[in-house]
Amino acid sequence: MLILTRRAGERVVIGDDILVTVMEVSGQTVRLGIAAPERLPIYREEIWLAVQAENRAAAEASVEALPAQRPS
Amino acid sequence: MPATETITIESSRFGTLRVAPEAVIEFPLGLIGLEGSRYTLLDRNPGSGILWLHSLERGELALPVLDPRPFFPAFELVLSAEDRERIGAPDPAAAQLYVTMRAAPEPADVVVNLRAPLIVHEGRGHQVLNVAPGADLQAPLFPARSRAVDAA
Numbered sequence: 477m478l479i480l481t482r483r484a485g486e487r488v489v490i491g492d493d494i495l496v497t498v499m500e501v502s503g504q505t506v507r508l509g510i511a512a513p514e515r516l517p518i519y520r521e522e523i524w525l526a527v528q529a530e531n532r533a534a535a536e537a538s539v540e541a542l543p544a545q546r547p548s
Numbered sequence: 549m550p551a552t553e554t555i556t557i558e559s560s561r562f563g564t565l566r567v568a569p570e571a572v573i574e575f576p577l578g579l580i581g582l583e584g585s586r587y588t589l590l591d592r593n594p595g596s597g598i599l600w601l602h603s604l605e606r607g608e609l610a611l612p613v614l615d616p617r618p619f620f621p622a623f624e625l626v627l628s629a630e631d632r633e634r635i636g637a638p639d640p641a642a643a644q645l646y647v648t649m650r651a652a653p654e655p656a657d658v659v660v661n662l663r664a665p666l667i668v669h670e671g672r673g674h675q676v677l678n679v680a681p682g683a684d685l686q687a688p689l690f691p692a693r694s695r696a697v698d699a700a
Contacts, residue, residue: 514633517577523677526685527664528581530648531675534611534661535582537651539561542598542612543658 555586560608562592567604575673580664584609587673598649601666613646616662619689625665626680635667635674643669649689659686 480488488496494516497509510518519527555567567588578585584605591599597618603609616623625645627635646666650659662683667674 514630515576517634518630519580519677523663524580527661527675527677530650530661530664530685531579531582531611533650534613534648535609537610537612537649539592541651541653542593542649543596543655 555604557602557604558607559602559610561600561610562590562602565590565602570671572604573601573668573671573673575675577674579611579666579675582609589613589668599646601646601648612649612651613666614649614660614689615645616647616660616665617645619660620662620687622682623662624680624683625678626683627676628679631674631676635669635676643667650686655690656688658689660689661685662687 482488482498484498484501486498490496493513495511497511499507499509501507512518552569554569555572557565557567559565565588571588573587573589575585575587582603584603586604587601588604589599590602590610598612598614600610601613644667646668647660647662648664648666650661652658663678663685664675665678667676
């Protein structure tokens, strides 16, 4: 893992088209601004992990496990 | 590249599947945390309201999905400006909308993911983040009434 030290207002460039700006540092919190191509979704890690877990759990379903009738 | 010929895949759940080109759904960015970008929808339980979103690249990969709107009348889809830009903001009324379902032996434990629905429009699909209040990651599919009956 590459580790960089940056101050508020400084940036990191990833590839040709992703720009990460340190907007503000306050105590334990860092505000980042991320400029990236629109086709690239950007997630907070905890959201990404949670959705990944739901997708994977859904993919474990067997045919028999599904309700045969429409839930009411 | 759009499919032009019938795709045949061996499904671990359903045996041999032959999928017409017009039934192929391309997810340019795939589903979060899952491999592959080509899927199709199978209605193997007509009347249940539950479909299978089946991978056309991995025979063992399929997810039960359903349109949340009939089951959750208060369901609301709110996208971030970034997601709207990314998917081209199809009219929600015109697009197909699905959520993934986590199956479980006990009906009370069956949940759906209202937080990250799938929008399908004209052969393309996107998994998006729903920022509407109350869009739960694990929303019980069966209403509390059913659970009360089960517990009686």
